[in-house]
Amino acid sequence: MLNALEVFTTVLVGVMVGVEFSVAFVINPILNALPEDSGQLGRAHGGRLLGAVMPVWYITSLVLVAVWAIAGWHRPGSGLVVTAGALLTVSVVMSILLLVPINNRSKTWTPESRPEDWKEQSNRWDRFHYVRVAVIIAAFALLAAALT
Structure with missing residues (x-):
């Protein structure tokens, strides 16, 4: 058991890492390259979708x-x-x-309602997200190593 x-x-952690890695290095760069307001609208939609799923995934x-x-305390x-x-x-903790x-601000933004510094806030989120991805990759690697 x-x-x-x-x-x-x-x-479960590995798939979570894959999703977060793809957000950082695939999805957001694609959205950032879209013309006009498309990227910001895509990020807002992604923030709503993943903002609902990821907290449950991280806590689980x-x-x-x-x-x-706890169960394997006695094992190598x-x-x-x-x-x-x-x-x-x-x-x-980083996420919270x-x-x-x-994310809570940006998921409600539209081209008409977004603040003037929306790009700076998005870039700040991206920088924090890169660090979080590195942290969860390290956690995943440790779990994989613990299996061997």
Whole structure:
């Protein structure tokens, strides 16, 4: 049963990493290259869609890692799992303090209602997101290593 939890948790975190990586390095660059207001409208829509899904995904991942760490405390690799959990905690705290406030504003923007500094706010979100992606990649790598 613990093996199934380990694999499921690793896959869940891995897919989350893939989604967040694609947002950072595929989706947002595509949206940024669109003409006129299309990119900003796309980012607002993405903020609404992923803003509803990702909090559940992050918290579920963190809870599963915590369960894995507790249930597998006696097994080799438990330190890696605990460290991965700490990194996922950092990513959740970063999200709540840095990324969610910007996302909550930007998901309501339209070309008529957006603030003058909307590009700067979007760029700030992107910079924080790059750091968060690096943190969750490290957590995923630790979970994968703990499986071996």
